[in-house]
Amino acid sequence: MAKSHDGIHILQGLLVFGNVVIGMCGIALTAECIFFVSDPHGLYPLLEATENDDIYAAAWIGIFVGFALFALSIIGIVGVIKSNKTLLLVYIILMLITYAFEMASCITAATHRDFLTPNLFLKQMLERYQKSETENNNDKWMTEGVTKTWDKLMLQKQCCGVRGPSDWQEYTSAFRVTHKDADFPWPHNCCVMDARGSPVNLDGCKLGVPGYYNSNGCYDAISGPMNTHAWGVAWFGFAILCWTFCVLLGTMFYWSRIEY
Amino acid sequence: TRTMLPLLLLLLAMAHGQDESQYRPKLADPSLGGLKTTSTFVLEQPRCVFDKVQGDIVIWLVVAVPEAVPRFNNSVGPGTPERAFQGFPTSAPAYMTLNTTLLNYPCPKPPRDITVLRVGSETKCTKDKERPTCNGPLPGPGPYQVKFLALNGSEPVAETSWSEPITLRTAQPFSSIPTPGSGHSAGMIALTAILSILFAILLAGLLAMLVFWGSDTCGGTSTFTKPEMVTVQRYNTHHVYDQPAARL
Secondary structure, eight states, X not given: OHHHHHHHHHHHHHHHHHHHHHHHHHHHHHHHHHHHHTOTTOOHHHHHHTTOOHHHHHHHHXXXXXXXXXXXXXXXXXXXXXXXXXXXXXXXXXXXXXXXXXXXXXXXXXXXHHHOOHHXXXXXXXXXXXXXXXXXXXXXXXXXXXXXXXXXXXXXXXXOSSSOTTHHHHXXXXXXXXXXXXXXXXXXXXXXXXXXXXXXXXXXXXXXXXXXXXXXXXXXXXXXXXXHHHHHHHHHHXXXXXXXXHHHHHHHHHHHHOOO | OTTHHHHHHHHHHHHSOOXXXXXXXXXXXXXXXXXXXXXXXXXXXXXXTSTTOOSSOEEEXXXXXXXGSTTOOTTSOTXXXXXXXXXXXXXOSEEEEEEEEGGGSOSSOOTTSOOEEEETOOOTTTTOTTOTTOOOOOSSSOOBEEEEEEEETTEEEEEOOOOOOBOOOOOBOGGGSOOOOOOOOHHHHHHHHHHHHHHHHHHHHHHHHHHHHHXXXXXXXXXXXXXXXXXXXXXXXXXXXXXXXXXX
């Protein structure tokens, strides 16, 4: 009897430890998802214009799941220490619901990340950047978002287009409709700027002289933060869920061993 | 002296610059990003080409469609309707532009300088009939052929050869960009599969728990039946106790 009593104590200790870790991970998940939702790189308008911003929905779910995990872990610790069967049953059922939500968030983030290809951003940029005739308010809002984001991106990251300035030459675009090719082979934001925000040498920029225009593409600057975002939500969530799985199995086993 | 004379002639020939009629205008260095766009292209300046030519010459760039090259007449002057940019390429199969004196093409060319001519850079005079020598953007992808022509007044004195045909870029419509439907990466598939399996195991565990709990309460009812058996035994012991009492 003493041996199994010790065994139960060890299991109790492990479950409490497991729940502490779940609680801390819950807080970390909430913090991470709040960080992503706050959009520090200012790339949200690009996602909004794809009309598929699931990756942000996944982060929003992550905020609430993280908080729920923290609250439930406290219930779990209390339930394990007091060996209260009802409390533990409530804990298990609520944890399973939270598990389902977090699963949805992880899968959404991972799936949606695969959707964000260079061609997608290229087509969107050509379609919306500096588009002059917008059909309705929604179109206008998305166009303004895309234009502002690209202008800021090209200036701050010293890049041009998705793959390079040749994007503006290889394809027609809304930009080309209002800006003649001879004056603007590519947008002026692709030129190397001086401290006051005007091109250092506009003719050099139009000619494409190396050093006077940005010859690299912006795709790395876009995909970097998006990858971090998606992987942060998807794989951290996956790790939490694997740990939670073990703790829940242990809790179910502990629950079945409690005698009235 | 007999051997000296050919040697002297050879030296004299070498001392002259390149013969301009053998020079072919060519595109500038390929490292320029804007070498060819959809309506402009960039040529090398004709440095050290027209040095031998005497007199007060003006060097013009002639841009023509390849069909006009065989029957091109050097004497037709710039500024005439037959050579006006605004009529190119329909009523004027060739136009002349970018006129400059030899002072702007000094020889020798400094090695570090970028000496280029951007054909098609003037957009303001595209429709201005008063400016027939406009260096306007080219109307289509071409091909085009160019040469340099030196005029003394209105008389042609020197020319280069025609260049190779130059074809400009054509822009594809952006709707032709393929945006393939989601190609699922291996990571995403692994994540979905593993999470689904774990969730299924947990649900099975919950089910087992609830069944176990249910069977526990069934066992509970069986424990409720136990007191009945005890009372029957009590009656038995009652009997047993009676007999010794009777003996006493």
